[in-house]
Amino acid sequence: MADVLAEHNELIPVLNRFGLRIGVSDKTVGDLCEEFQLNPDFILTVLNVYLDESYSPDASLPLFDAESIADYFRHTVENYIHDLVPNIEVHLNALIATSGADNKELGMLRMLFLKFKERMTDHLQKHTEYTDDFPDDLLHDLKSILIKHLSVEHNQNLSYAVIYSLHSFEKDLAAHNRLRDRVLRPKLSELDLSGIKQLQDTISNEHDSQKEDPDRQLTNRETEILKLIVRGYLNKEIADELNISHNTVLTHRKNIIAKTGIKTVSGLTFYCIRNGLISM
Structure with missing residues (x-):
């Protein structure tokens, strides 16, 4: 597992959503799943969908249940709200701070980010993440503005940090949408009434307080x-x-x-x- 994470750092937050942390020693996926009582078939399916845009998980769908899917999607939403979006904001704030608070271009860029943050958070809190694409058009615009349209002097290293965090989130969203289309939707279509009830209860129980x-x-x-x-x-x-x-x-x-x-x-x-x- 360590070799895979060293080559594909983008999988670290994916594993975090399963409750796994870096510091995996020489353990394999099977070792980690046995230790943390996780379904190896589901984890491998998720990792393959993230790494390979053409991967089709049809053969593995019968090997895991609806509860595993609902739990992973819930942790993904938490990761977006509490980690990935704030990470972008931290880097953007650092860029603005070093360039002067009165910089109008960066000020407008921050307003655009806040609009994206509001739309994304609103989308996530309505829990439509399971069915529709995330509103990532502003995410793309932020990256494009930094690369093509920012004319003022600014810290290039911090700009790269913002661009990298935007790009990482953009890739994660694309992979998440593939996972929804290739795993969640097919799984929903094959559920009988008891399976649907299980998925309903799993998700509803997580949202009762909201x-x-x-x-x-x-x-x-x-x-x-x-x-x-x-x-x-x-x-x-x-x-x-x-x-x-x-x-x-x-x-x-x-x-x-x-x-x-x-x-x-x-x-x-x-x-x-x-x-x-x-x-x-």
């Missing part, structure tokens, strides 16, 4: 419509089922998208599972 913004809570009618959407009903069928107009259905669907931040049926299905809206 209260949803009242302005973003679905109304009873929106909840009714959402349940029909994930069951495959068309707009006209929903209108007939609930004895309401077609335009009313469209209005409620817009509200559902605005409140959940999710547009796809697969994403809304997972939203229902996580929030206990689907009857078992």
Whole structure:
């Protein structure tokens, strides 16, 4: 394991999400999994998805359960909020401090970062990370501005530190999205009712302490419509089922998208599972 981490440093935060820390001595993946009671098939699947963009984990999907997936995704979100995003901010603040607080270009760059931080944190706290891509367009813009458009004198070493931390996060997000598409979604599609209930309970238990913004809570009618959407009903069928107009259905669907931040049926299905809206 030490040789792999020495060659691929980007895997260190990935292992941290499993509760593993550097200082692995000469232990293999199997040794670490046995010591910490982890599923080696799942860990190897995650590592392969991160290292190889073309890797397809189809054969390994039956070898681990829904709880392992939910636990890893939860720790990934915690890692993003508490480690990777703050790491970028630390380097950016150091760059600004050495260049003068009145530097307008760097001041605007900081405002752009704060906007990214707000969007990312808001996205993570709504827990849509399981279904949609992260809002990383501002992340790309920050890196592009530093490389192409920053004209003022600034510390090149600290600039590189900011760029490297942005790039590392960008790569991690891309790998995380691959993991979601190639592991989480296929796993969801094969679950029976008991498996779905297990995943629902695992995720819901982690979020019970977090209260949803009242302005973003679905109304009873929106909840009714959402349940029909994930069951495959068309707009006209929903209108007939609930004895309401077609335009009313469209209005409620817009509200559902605005409140959940999710547009796809697969994403809304997972939203229902996580929030206990689907009857078992």
